[in-house]
Amino acid sequence: MRMFVGSNLERRLAAxxxxxxxxxxxxxxxxxxxxxxxxxxxxxxADAYNVTDNQTAVVRMSSIAASKILLQEGLEPVMQIVCRxxxxxxxxxxxxxxxxxxxxxxxxxxxxxxxxxxGGKLKGHPGAKNVYDIDSIQLISVVKGLRDGAVQEGxxxxxxxxxFFIGAxxxxxxxxxxxxxxxxxxxxxxxxxxxxxxxxxxxxxxxEAVRRAEDMGLTDRAAILPGIIVxxxxxxxxxxxxxxxxxxxxxxxxxRMKNAADPKIEGIEITLELIDxxxxxxxxxxVHLQAIEAEExxxxxxxxAGLLPRPRIY
Amino acid sequence: MIFAEWKxxxxxxxxxxxxxxxxxVGCATCVAECAAGGEKEVxxxxxxxxxxxxxxxxxxEIITATLExxxxxxxxxxxxxxxxxxxxxxSIACGIGVQALAERFDPVVVYPGxxxxxxxxxxxxxxxxxxxxxxxxxxxxxxxxxxPVARCAKSLLNGPCGGTRxxxxxxxxEEVDCVxxxxxxxxxxxxxxxxxxxxxxxxxWSNSSHGGPKRxxxxxxxx
Ligand code: SF4
Ligand code: SF4
Numbered sequence: 001m002r003m004f005v006g007s008n009l010e011r012r013l014a015a016x017x018x019x020x021x022x023x024x025x026x027x028x029x030x031x032x033x034x035x036x037x038x039x040x041x042x043x044x045x046a047d048a049y050n051v052t053d054n055q056t057a058v059v060r061m062s063s064i065a066a067s068k069i070l071l072q073e074g075l076e077p078v079m080q081i082v083c084r085x086x087x088x089x090x091x092x093x094x095x096x097x098x099x100x101x102x103x104x105x106x107x108x109x110x111x112x113x114x115x116x117x118x119g120g121k122l123k124g125h126p127g128a129k130n131v132y133d134i135d136s137i138q139l140i141s142v143v144k145g146l147r148d149g150a151v152q153e154g155x156x157x158x159x160x161x162x163x164f165f166i167g168a169x170x171x172x173x174x175x176x177x178x179x180x181x182x183x184x185x186x187x188x189x190x191x192x193x194x195x196x197x198x199x200x201x202x203x204x205x206x207x208e209a210v211r212r213a214e215d216m217g218l219t220d221r222a223a224i225l226p227g228i229i230v231x232x233x234x235x236x237x238x239x240x241x242x243x244x245x246x247x248x249x250x251x252x253x254x255x256r257m258k259n260a261a262d263p264k265i266e267g268i269e270i271t272l273e274l275i276d277x278x279x280x281x282x283x284x285x286x287v288h289l290q291a292i293e294a295e296e297x298x299x300x301x302x303x304x305a306g307l308l309p310r311p312r313i314y
Numbered sequence: 315m316i317f318a319e320w321k322x323x324x325x326x327x328x329x330x331x332x333x334x335x336x337x338x339v340g341c342a343t344c345v346a347e348c349a350a351g352g353e354k355e356v357x358x359x360x361x362x363x364x365x366x367x368x369x370x371x372x373x374x375e376i377i378t379a380t381l382e383x384x385x386x387x388x389x390x391x392x393x394x395x396x397x398x399x400x401x402x403x404x405s406i407a408c409g410i411g412v413q414a415l416a417e418r419f420d421p422v423v424v425y426p427g428x429x430x431x432x433x434x435x436x437x438x439x440x441x442x443x444x445x446x447x448x449x450x451x452x453x454x455x456x457x458x459x460x461x462p463v464a465r466c467a468k469s470l471l472n473g474p475c476g477g478t479r480x481x482x483x484x485x486x487x488e489e490v491d492c493v494x495x496x497x498x499x500x501x502x503x504x505x506x507x508x509x510x511x512x513x514x515x516x517x518x519w520s521n522s523s524h525g526g527p528k529r530x531x532x533x534x535x536x537x
Contacts, residue, residue: 083468088516110476111468113486115467116485132468133517133519134517135468135470135471135472136472136475137513138471138472138514138515138516141513141515141516142516153516169476174474174478175479175482175492175495176474176495176502178507179473179474179494179498179510182473182507183472183473183474186473186511190513198476245477245478245485246476246477246478
């Protein structure tokens with residue numbers, strides 16, 4: 001694979017090491033200390049850290065600002081960009097700004113619809129006007145244009161080019177399943193270099209999906225990092241299985257969590273088994289770990305998985 | 315058809331209560347189809363308004379009319395006599411009809427009695443659903459006859475987001491089909507799934523409302 005920007009993540013993958021990414025959700029308020037606190041917990045345990053862009057359509061500190069704070073703290077960000085809130089003008093402007101600030105990895109997403117923010121305890125902004133000027137695959141091609149063509153979507157040139165290492169998401173088990181590999185191919189053809197997947201619990205079905213991608217030659221062209229969300233309780237697994245599109249949790253795993261004496265320990269156990277299982281799948285280049293509102297669990301998990309210390313990157 | 319539905323009665327009363335005599339006007343076209351602004355709805359709404367106004371001690375007279383098409387000047391003209399008697403109009407046609415009356419009968423105030431919200435089809439009795447968003451660059455020929463601009467909550471053009479539910483519904487509304495699931499199914503039935511692997515580049519939205527208010531001149535029709 002050609003080196004595009006030489007970010008930690010890109011070099012880690014180029015070296016053929018098993019990569020680790022983790023997620024850092026920006027706070028709902030303006031305090032940089034909140035980001036720094038998470039950075040302190042997670043420093044050194046992953047190669048790069050995803051900074052979400054107003055996930056679930058709840059207003060949070062911008063991914064660009066939080067990414068910059070991570071950089072200052074010595075952590076490499078993967079800045080997420082969703083298509084919900086910004087048109088191609090604003091997105092490209094922010095990409096140029098992000099590059100100027102030293103951000104080199106981006107993850108291109110459609111983004112949760114604005115109605116999602118009104119779930120749970122929060123009011124969100126369900127009355128907001130959405131944008132969706134471009135979709136996530138078009139966004140990938142826009143970022144690629146800024147990088148490889150030094151050209152904006154509209155055709156105007158930029159100087160110098162803005163090279164980013166480009167990421168995209170994959171929901172292999174979401175319906176219509178027969179299209180999901182085609183969609184992955186579209187993302188890779190558009191310019192995606194790495195792929196972070198929807199959370200994986202059903203290893204058997206996930207492995208089948210990866211096999212299909214491998215048969216199409218996709219796993220050689222982009223690095224696939226399966227998402228793993230640390231389970232905390234049987235209820236959480238049950239909820240995700242029923243309500244989060246593309247997440248399939250085997251019945252047996254839910255039962256196992258339910259019968260566990262200490263669900264927290266069991267969840268860590270399951271996470272370690274999942275990491276181990278995906279590590280042994282052909283075509284898999286790393287993991288993307290999430291411990292929602294429990295980041296403090298990640299260092300021990302990554303250590304127990306034998307992935308610490310992170311090897312030096314040359 | 316253009317879809318509209320009644321505004322809350324309280325909102326209508328609030329507008330009408332300061333007037334003396336009001337003309338309530340319907341339209342026998344789209345809004346009659348969606349059972350919001352046809353003759354039947356005019357004759358249902360008028361007594362409801364009278365009753366509600368009376369209950370609040372407002373003595374306001376309401377007269378009614380329904381035009382064949384409220385968006386055509388020749389039909390709008392038919393209202394001239396009635397408008398002369400009133401000090402306000404409430405139209406339950408779509409926003410186009412409301413503006414036609416406001417333009418023709420200036421300075422008489424015209425209130426909208428409905429909210430116009432979409433271009434729909436009646437899927438079954440009492441159920442309407444969006445079909446078109448007037449995007450100005452129709453791609454139905456590439457999407458197997460299903461419109462992702464109007465029917466995907468994110469107007470995605472390159473396939474479904476990660477939010478399609480297990481039963482094929484959209485993540486945004488469990489009652490609504492994920493249109494990309496429908497597109498993929500139909501493509502598959504026709505053995506043409508591969509056609510959806512083609513990258514669709516960013517859309518040019520300039521021939522829709524995003525290009526500024528639409529204005530079209532057809533020279534061939536202007537002699
Ligand atoms: S593609 Fe555009 S013009 Fe065609 S049905 Fe959809 S919104 Fe309407
Ligand atoms: S679930 Fe389907 S219809 Fe709904 S936003 Fe996603 S792609 Fe569009």
